[in-house]
Amino acid sequence: MSAARFRPVPRRPDHVELERRVLAFWEEQGFFRRLLERNRGGKAFRFLDGPITANNPMGVHHAWGRTIKDLIQRYKAMQGFDLRWQNGFDCQGLWVEVEVEKELGFKCKRDIEEYGIGRFVEKCKERVRKYSAVQTAQSIRLGQWMDWENSYYTMSDENNYTIWHFLKKCHERGLVYEGTDVMPWCGRCGTAISDMEIATEGYRELTHRAVFLKLPVLDRAGEFLLVWTTTPWTLTANTAAAVHPELGYVRARQGGETFILAEARLELLPGVEVVERLPGARLVGLRYRGPFDELTPQEGIEHRVVPWDEVSADEGTGIVHIA
Structure with a gap:
């Protein structure tokens, strides 16, 4: 009988040891x-x-x-x-x-x-x-x-x-300049944080309350834009309010005040009297007073209603805060 050509293989090989032997x-x-x-x-x-x-x-x-x-x-x-x-x-x-x-x-x-x-x-x-x-x-x-x-x-x-x-x-070639930008900031760490640090370390999905604001329309006493936002921390940087130009809006009176909002969202103001119906395009250009106009960074900013096709009446008021 000829000798075995191969070394016997154990029924349960020690894979870790085999790997170490290869290394x-x-x-x-x-x-x-x-x-x-x-x-x-x-x-x-x-x-x-x-x-x-x-x-x-x-x-x-x-x-x-x-x-x-x-x-x-x-x-x-x-x-x-x-x-x-x-x-x-x-x-x-x-x-x-x-x-x-x-x-x-x-x-x-x-x-x-x-x-x-x-x-x-x-x-x-x-x-x-x-x-x-x-x-x-x-x-x-x-x-x-x-x-x-x-x-x-x-x-x-x-x-x-x-x-x-x-x-x-x-710097010598004039490529370095000082500017401003919006970026994630960690109050606890006292520093800006990267997208990667948010995505892998600190990102959590939370449910927050949405914020509704009434922003006074200039030159129309007692009349307000009813604005909605899910990012209230950006209100200090408000620059505009966006409406969908083809969406239907109303001027609705309640308790001596008149509110402008999407007609599909009238449920937010029960018992109101609809004064006027109009398309969003007619609201474009309206000027209003911002929520934090007293702050120095807001000096010289003219707040206006702007058109935006992404605005929806599925949630909110149909008027979106823009920062």
Whole structure:
């Protein structure tokens, strides 16, 4: 009887051990470095991995993304392309700071000031150094190939000096200007926040009360636009009130006051007397007094009714606050 050609396979293979053996084999044979040398000088293919924030161990969603990225890079390397295999770590931002605040038991930004901003920054750097090492080990364990010894860190002097140099050049060319914009703001953190920070960390769907306002029509004593909004925090920046030009509206009298609103929304004012029916187009151009005209930013703003085809009578009053 001939000898067995293959080593016996256990009924329950130790997959973790098998993976570790493969990783050790790759390392012993130096396959990654040999691949770099083989393709050096070939046609360049550049893929810079968007850095993970080094504030915690990787999640499964990071593993999914890194698996796909690794697949693409290996495929291009097999075609002979010269790759950088560049990894990086995002070291700044609220995700790191908030985790350090939790670690130190802080409740507000005043706690950071009392602790010392310099000491707090160093604690953030310590956390980044710790979890960038953890994420590197996780990625290697995943089987991902990168030039791990040359990962970039956004907190490095090289990175910050490069950004400052870039901004200096933009300033010299007149490309930097001061302006104003509406952006998400975290009152607790005392800073602007990005869309990503809202979407992944702080976004929650909540049910809020809608706000109805009566805005006085200029030159018509006792007459008001009945305006509706789901974003009352923007009322200080009101610039216009929008109506649908083809929607039916009414002037309705109630208790000595006259209100303008969509006819389909008369249920909001029970017992009113309809004085006039008119299309939204006839309301366009009406001037009114804004809700916060006494504020300095509202100086010089003339509030008017404007047409907008997106206005609906399905909810609200048929007149929408515009900021």
